[in-house]
Amino acid sequence: MxxxxxxxxxxxxxxxxxxxxxxxxxxxxxxxxxxxxxxxxxxxxxxxxxxxxxxxxxxxxxxxxxxxxxxxxxxxxxxxxxxxxxxxxxxxxxxxxxxxxxxxxxxxxxxxxxxxxxxxxxxxxxxxxxxxxxxxxxxxxxxxxxxxxxxxxxxxxxxxxxxxxxxxxxxxxxxxxxxxxxxxxxxxxxxxxxxxxxxxxxxxxxxxxxxxxxxxxxxxxxxxxxxxxxxxxxxxxxxxxxxxxxxxxxxxxxxxxxxxxxxxxGGKNPILVLDDADLDYAANGIALAKFLNAGQICLCVDRVIVHRAVVDEFTAKFVDKVRALDRGNTSDEHTIVGPMINARAAERVAGLVADAVAKGARVLYGGGKPEGAYHPPTVLDGITPDMRIYSEEVFGPVATIHAVDDDEQALALANDTAYGLSSGIYTENSGRGLALARRLEHGSVHVNDQSVADEPEAPVGxxxxxxxxxxxxxxxxxxxxxxxxxxxxxxxxxxxx
CATH class of the missing domain: 3.40.605.10 (Aldehyde Dehydrogenase; Chain A, domain 1)
Structure with a gap:
């Protein structure tokens, strides 16, 4: 057979x-x-x-x-x-x-x-x-x-x-x-x-x-x-x-x-959204980087790090994008967010969310208990270092939004992880993006693109x-x-x- x-x-x-x-x-x-x-x-x-x-x-x-x-x-x-x-x-x-x-x-x-x-x-x-x-x-x-x-x-x-x-x-x-x-x-x-x-x-x-x-x-x-x-x-x-x-x-x-x-x-992949980014473009790209395959890709973004000057506007656009994602039965060719690999994986992700909420995180969208292997697309903010989701790889359909004051704070937060797999920077200034890319401690950095970018010709690791x-x-x-x-x-x- x-x-x-x-x-x-x-x-x-x-x-x-x-x-x-x-x-x-x-x-x-x-x-x-x-x-x-x-x-x-x-x-x-x-x-x-x-x-x-x-x-x-x-x-x-x-x-x-x-x-x-x-x-x-x-x-x-x-x-x-x-x-x-x-x-x-x-x-x-x-x-x-x-x-x-x-x-x-x-x-x-x-x-x-x-x-x-x-x-x-x-x-x-x-x-x-x-x-x-x-x-x-x-x-x-x-x-x-x-x-x-x-x-x-x-x-x-x-x-x-x-x-x-x-x-x-x-x-x-x-x-x-x-x-x-x-x-x-x-x-x-x-x-x-x-x-x-x-x-x-x-x-x-x-x-x-x-x-x-x-x-x-x-x-x-x-x-x-x-x-x-x-x-x-x-x-x-x-x-x-x-x-x-x-x-x-x-x-x-x-x-x-x-x-x-x-x-x-594994990875704890960050994407930086700077104050000069095209926010609609960033919201679309980050939704892809977070929710493709229900977030179960090693290159998926975990931390969405946004300049405080634009965080409210970005967050509203991002949540609207997540809300509009097709989800549910994978027999439907339009489904974007389907079930996870098994109920055990969904329960693990729900545990990360529950721990964060118990310690003060705010659910902007989604949350709740999983249904079998299906965990709803979820967006959180108010994440602090004492929460498990701050340091653990999510590997599921949960995005965390972090507000920062400037590029240096964004860089410090992006590098504050034991991992270093993939990352992205949304900015309309490629020189500014390249300067930050050189300082990000990740195997790949994509300026004005999302973290799941992959090409056969490129080094992977x-x-x-x-x-x-x-x-x-x-x-x-x-x-x-x-x-x-x-x-x-x-x-x-x-x-x-």
């Missing part, structure tokens, strides 16, 4: 096995784990629940494919990735339905996942045929001295549920382009959209058996499975996108095992507790390859003895 075999409502659930080599395997223990529809709470799909022995089987398959895939002609690897991009376009409708059923993602968000992932695949394809080495200068007569990039080996990609296809593609595409086999460990909340969908597309496009693999686990077994994957000596690179809490664990295991690791973690490592201008080629020094002499070297 593939992800294209989507069951009709109330029919049998999707059942998949581990993708290992050319097989779909069940767990040796026979145990399974369920994937629930966030809205209905019903089982949508079922997967094997891996233990350490299953990890070994899947890594066996990836390692066995290494020589074949690394030895595949670069032009063939490029052709396969370009074919995968074509197939992905054809399956937009299928993916949108999968996302709606599995993560309660809106159609807008699903289509963006497809379009961005297609571009990521097409650009990664070009990495397969780029120069793979450099001729170095040397003082040795008759010697050619070269720095050559070679595939590193098995790559493990830990993929989250919130931007499932984008983040899976970003983790996998360049690794494959440069000749590495990959093991995807998708989110327990979305194995289909954060793992199987892409793996099925790549296999159909021609990626050979073992070069792309998927392993799933029950949430309770995650620590042991994660440790086993990273600790396997045949795994040479680790790529993790997710929470800072789990990222610290992944980073510590990788450090113990001396494995290069790339971590893209954070600073401070938002992680380290970037899919930068080389698209991660340095990370996924080993650089080796090779010399070739056309004459004998005179040795000293």
């Amino acid at each position: 593939t992800v294209t075999d989507i069951p009709a409502p109330n029919s049998n659930v999707i059942t998949r096995g581990f993708l290992a080599g050319d097989s779909e395997l069940q767990a040796l223990s026979g145990r399974t784990t369920d994937d629930l529809n966030p809205v209905t709470g019903q089982v949508y799909a079922r997967f094997p629940a891996a233990d350490v022995a299953d990890v070994t089987r899947v890594v066996d398959a990836a390692h066995a494919a290494f020589d074949t895939w690394a030895g595949t002609a670069p032009s063939e690897r490029r052709r396969i990735l370009e074919r995968a991009a074509d197939l992905m376009v054809e399956r937009t409708e299928q993916f949108a339905e999968l996302m709606r059923q599995e993560t309660a993602g809106t159609r807008t968000w699903a289509e963006f996942n497809i379009s961005m992932s297609v571009t990521l695949l097409r650009q990664a394809a070009t990495m397969a045929t780029r120069p793979s080495g450099t001729l170095l200068s040397t003082d040795v007569p008759g010697q050619w001295s070269m720095a050559v990039k070679a595939p590193a080996g098995v790559v493990v990609a830990f993929v989250p549920w919130n931007g499932p296809l984008i983040l899976c593609t970003r983790a996998v595409a360049v690794a494959l382009a440069t000749g590495n086999p990959v093991v995807i460990r998708p989110s327990e909340d979305a194995p289909l959209t954060s793992g199987y969908f892409l793996a099925d597309v790549l296999r159909e496009a021609g990626v050979p058996a073992g070069a792309i693999n998927v392993i799933t686990n029950d949430r309770a077994d995650a620590p042991a499975v994660v440790d086993a994957l990273i600790s396997d000596k045949r795994v040479r690179r680790v790529n993790f996108t997710g929470s800072t809490t789990v990222g610290r664990i992944v980073g510590s295991i990788a450090g113990r095992e001396l494995k290069p690791v790339m971590l893209e973690l 954070g600073v401070k507790d938002s992680g380290f490592g970037h899919f930068g201008s080389d698209w991660g080629v340095e990370f996924f390859t080993e650089t080796r020094w090779i010399t070739v002499a056309d004459r004998h070297t005179p040795y000293p003895f």
